[in-house]
Amino acid sequence: MAAVEIRDLHKRFGSVNAVSGLSFDVAPGRVTGFLGPNGAGKSTTLRALLGLIRPTDGTATFGGRRYEELDRPSTQVGAVLEDASFHPGRTARNHLRVLAVTGEHPLGRVDEVLGAVGLSDAADRRVKGYSMGMRQRLAIAAALLGDPEVLILDEPTNGLDPPGISWMRRLLREQAANGRAVLVSSHLLAEVAQSVDDVVIIANGEMRGRGTLEEVLGGDERTVTEVRATDPERLAQAIEQRGHRVERDGSALLVVGATPEEVGVIALEAQVALAGLAPRTRSLEAAFFALTGGES
Amino acid sequence: MSPLLRAELLKLRTTRTFITLVSVTLVLSLVVVGLTAILADDFTEDSVREMFTFDFSSLFILLLGVTGMAGEWRHRTITSSVLAAPDRLKLLTAKVISYAVAGALLSLIVTVALMALGTLILSIRDETTLGLTDLADVLWRNLVVAALLGAFGVCVGGIVRNQIVAIVGLLVFAFALEPALLNLAIDVGRFGPTVGAPNGIIGINPVDDGELLEPGIAGLVMIGWVGLGFGLTAALLRRRDLV
Numbered sequence: 001m002a003a004v005e006i007r008d009l010h011k012r013f014g015s016v017n018a019v020s021g022l023s024f025d026v027a028p029g030r031v032t033g034f035l036g037p038n039g040a041g042k043s044t045t046l047r048a049l050l051g052l053i054r055p056t057d058g059t060a061t062f063g064g065r066r067y068e069e070l071d072r073p074s075t076q077v078g079a080v081l082e083d084a085s086f087h088p089g090r091t092a093r094n095h096l097r098v099l100a101v102t103g104e105h106p107l108g109r110v111d112e113v114l115g116a117v118g119l120s121d122a123a124d125r126r127v128k129g130y131s132m133g134m135r136q137r138l139a140i141a142a143a144l145l146g147d148p149e150v151l152i153l154d155e156p157t158n159g160l161d162p163p164g165i166s167w168m169r170r171l172l173r174e175q176a177a178n179g180r181a182v183l184v185s186s187h188l189l190a191e192v193a194q195s196v197d198d199v200v201i202i203a204n205g206e207m208r209g210r211g212t213l214e215e216v217l218g219g220d221e222r223t224v225t226e227v228r229a230t231d232p233e234r235l236a237q238a239i240e241q242r243g244h245r246v247e248r249d250g251s252a253l254l255v256v257g258a259t260p261e262e263v264g265v266i267a268l269e270a271q272v273a274l275a276g277l278a279p280r281t282r283s284l285e286a287a288f289f290a291l292t293g294g295e296s
Numbered sequence: 297m298s299p300l301l302r303a304e305l306l307k308l309r310t311t312r313t314f315i316t317l318v319s320v321t322l323v324l325s326l327v328v329v330g331l332t333a334i335l336a337d338d339f340t341e342d343s344v345r346e347m348f349t350f351d352f353s354s355l356f357i358l359l360l361g362v363t364g365m366a367g368e369w370r371h372r373t374i375t376s377s378v379l380a381a382p383d384r385l386k387l388l389t390a391k392v393i394s395y396a397v398a399g400a401l402l403s404l405i406v407t408v409a410l411m412a413l414g415t416l417i418l419s420i421r422d423e424t425t426l427g428l429t430d431l432a433d434v435l436w437r438n439l440v441v442a443a444l445l446g447a448f449g450v451c452v453g454g455i456v457r458n459q460i461v462a463i464v465g466l467l468v469f470a471f472a473l474e475p476a477l478l479n480l481a482i483d484v485g486r487f488g489p490t491v492g493a494p495n496g497i498i499g500i501n502p503v504d505d506g507e508l509l510e511p512g513i514a515g516l517v518m519i520g521w522v523g524l525g526f527g528l529t530a531a532l533l534r535r536r537d538l539v
Contacts, residue, residue, distance in 0.1 A: 085372035
């Protein structure tokens with residue numbers, strides 16, 4: 001059974017469709033990247049999953065139960081939201097103690113998680129003196145407090161320096177290796193590409209792709225041929241009839257999943273004169289942008 | 297005690313605001329009572345009783361209740377609070393009870409301290425003092441008012457989420473509008489949540505004309521205000537998206 005199940009989720013704010021018919025699962029023992037440009041609906045989806053906003057339609061559950069229905073939710077789900085906020089006058093230790101008491105966790109866990117995120121030395125400082133990276137680490141400590149089976153992280157690398165980002169990647173992998181389901185959102189593919197097993201890509205609140213990173217953004221389709229022709233429309237039609245995907249890049253056509261030799265044969269058969277033919281290596285980032293409608 | 301209630305009490309006492317307000321309340325109450333006991337003359341039992349109602353904890357716990365609830369929105373900690381306790385009604389209940397308990401405890405400390413100081417000074421000056429029964433009578437009234445105002449403050453902070461607007465608005469209401477209403481139309485003003493009903497419980501009438509509610513009735517009116525505020529806050533909190 002999936003640890004997280006999103007089914008036909010819709011959320012409308014006034015006249016704006018923030019999320020439209022989103023469905024996907026998050027499996028235990030895997031890191032699932034939840035990717036999309038800013039404003040794609042990632043945070044809305046995660047907040048609906050965590051019971052912070054009411055879906056207009058559809059369901060978002062953990063093992064079939066809504067977040068509000070979970071017993072001692074912090075033992076089952078740990079969450080780091082994008083705008084993790086803390087009372088500025090409270091120390092990190094006190095913040096975690098409050099959460100430990102609420103979740104009925106032993107107070108000894110507070111020191112354990114503070115140590116795990118590298119905040120032991122700053123534990124008794126007021127949070128208002130924390131850097132953004134330290135706040136992010138504190139949010140992660142709070143999420144880990146109940147040793148949950150599912151981790152939800154919304155843009156967790158925001159505010160982290162390069163060593164922090166590296167630490168975050170290791171943390172995600174460790175959590176998945178320990179059997180936890182990890183759902184991590186990001187608008188930057190490069191920041192999570194190294195640590196995710198599966199991806200769910202959305203844009204404008206709609207699903208654009210899901211599967212492994214290779215399946216969604218390239219895999220055996222990563223062979224891309226750039227071709228210029230005297231009659232590009234006719235050539236594009238001929239290529240698509242052979243089952244290849246064609247994308248436009250200015251006056252050139254990008255043929256996904258076909259070698260230059262294959263494209264040359266198709267052009268010959270279609271009797272279209274070629275002005276240029278060359279293989280092009282397409283990065284995951286470019287494929288991500290193509291899928292989400294962003295700029296590469 | 298439920299974990300949620302313990303957590304709210306812990307939250308309450310681990311901020312500098314709380315420690316500062318408790319200290320200010322204690323000092324202010326002691327200074328006012330001390331100066332009154334030293335400077336005033338010809339004390340009667342009624343005037344001594346009135347002096348022992350100078351327990352500022354009611355006002356401060358009211359403000360603290362507003363700060364505590366509206367602060368959840370101001371500092372955006374409402375999200376982590378709801379994540380930790382997804383049943384928003386239980387969360388609100390715990391917060392209301394915790395501020396009521398804190399109000400009662402604060403009032404207990406302050407009232408006992410000012411009674412001790414006032415009685416000591418009055419005894420030295422050979423003025424009228426109150427017996428234990430009368431002191432206990434003043435004490436429980438102060439405690440009840442502080443507890444109910446603490447709970448009421450949380451509700452105000454839940455309805456008016458902007459902390460500054462909530463505090464300024466409440467101060468204007470408590471120090472200008474409600475006293476004016478009490479003076480102009482005591483039959484209406486005595487039902488007010490910050491002056492009329494609390495003074496009815498304490499048994500001190502701040503205006504010359506008209507009568508306040510009996511303590512028991514005034515207590516019920518205050519409970520009604522808290523219930524109304526709780527209902528409104530709960531309705532808003534339950535349907536509000538935390539974006």
